[in-house]
Amino acid sequence: MSGALPTEAVGLVVHAAGDVRVEVVPVRAPRPDEALVEVRYGGICGSDLHYSAHGAAGLSILREPLLLGHEIVGVVHTAAADGTGPAAGTPVAVHPGREDPGDGSVRYPADRPHLSPAGTYLGSAAHLPHTQGGFVRHLPLAATMLRALPPDLPLRTAAVVEPASVAWHAVHRAGDVAGRRVLVVGAGPIGALVVAVLARAGAAEIVAVDLHEEPLARARALGATRTLLATDTEALALVQPDVSVESSGSARGLATAISATMRGGRVVMLGLLPPGDQPVPVATAIAHELDLVGSFRFDDEIDAVVAALADGSLRVDDVITHELPVTDALAALEIARDPRRSGKVLLTFGD
Known part of the structure; x- marks a missing residue:
């Protein structure tokens, strides 16, 4: 790819709770260790919905305008000037996180850099200035954040690499799930991807529970062996999984996971709950060890995840339900808010 570098592009920016705008934003010139990426797809995440509706995502509070988006894939427009990273024309996925230990006063394991206290993540208000996101046609990014994709892997499929990596990490935290019974609480896009990763990992039984039938249908398509409505409390009590993965991000969902899991089992807390104390049955967790x-x-x-998508062992396409151009991003956000209408909603940014 050649030609003059773009200086502006259309992006999706949240200015305050309830104030989200599709607007032209400046595109800065890449630094020597950065490539300029043409973004093709961007997946709407729960954090994007929280910032746009509430001005906060968990503990991260919006304090200045924020370009949303961290689930992005595209093609390298201009390679990094220092010679690092993929060449121009390479299709890439983006790792949105960067390690930063800060001043060293906060300890974290060296082999878990994503827990670094000053680490950044695209489209996050955790720090000030905020880390601007990727819902924009052209984006300069550190070459170290780019993962070259196989040429035969469709970019539309690769658009779920980031949330699938979140799901993969959660299953890793669950331990060895091969041959075991696993309950997934919440069958939204992340929960559905947890189901897909569990199926690939050889879980013998995968039971998904949700408030609505539509997300449960998507969970079945991705490998759930059984699904339950959250209102079926008697059936839930009989599941007694070895492991539960809570992906609803609600106190009631976590309470369900704790109450349902077999004695001596494990609960993986994946869903991001609101800040502050939560009403969950901790006494049950203690008594059941x-x-x-x-x-x-x-x-x-x-x-x-990229390797598993490339070899076909991880099936994810059924989680994607909608594609809308960035110019229709406000409508896309509304669709993504309704779990009965949508799974993963993708924004498109041109050819």
């Missing part, structure tokens, strides 16, 4: 394990984003699982 459950392992409560947190799962936050991912580290290098993205490479395994």
Whole structure:
């Protein structure tokens, strides 16, 4: 690809709770270690919905305009000037996180850099200034954040690499699931991808539970062996899984996971709950000697996900339900808010 570097592009920016705009934003020139990426697809995440509706996602509070988006794939427009990273024309997925230990006063395991206290993530208000996101046609990115994709892997499929990596990390935190019974609480896009990763990992039984039938149908398409409505409390009590993965991001969902899991089992807490105290049955977790394990984003699982998508062992296409151009992004956000209408909603940014 050649020609003058673009200086502006259409993007999706949240200015405050309820104030989201499709507007022209400046495109800065890449630094020597950065490539300029032409974004082709961007998946709408729950955090994008929280920022746009509430001005916050978990503990991250919006304090200045934020370009949304971190689930992005595209093609390298201009390679990094220092010679690192993929060449121009290479299709790429983006790892949106970068490690930063800060001043060293906060400890974290060296082999889990995604837990670094000052680490950044595209489209996040965790720090000030915010880390601007990727819902824009042209985006300069550090070459180290790019993962070259096989040429025969459709970019539309690769658009779920980032959330699939989150799901992959959660299943890793669950331990060895081969031959085991696993309950997935919440069958939204992340929960559905957890189902897909569990199926690939050889779980013998995968039971998905949700408030609505539509997401459960998508979970079945991705490998759930059984599905239940959350209102069927008697059936839930009989599941007694070895492992539960809570992906609804609600206190009631976590309570369901704790109550349903077999004694001595494990609960992976993947869904991001609101800040502050939560009304969950901790006494049950203690009495049943459950392992409560947190799962936050991912580290290098993205490479395994790309490989699994390329060889066909990880099936994800059924989670994608909608594609809309970035110019219709406000409508896309509304569609993504309704789990009965949609799974993963993708924005498109041109050819």
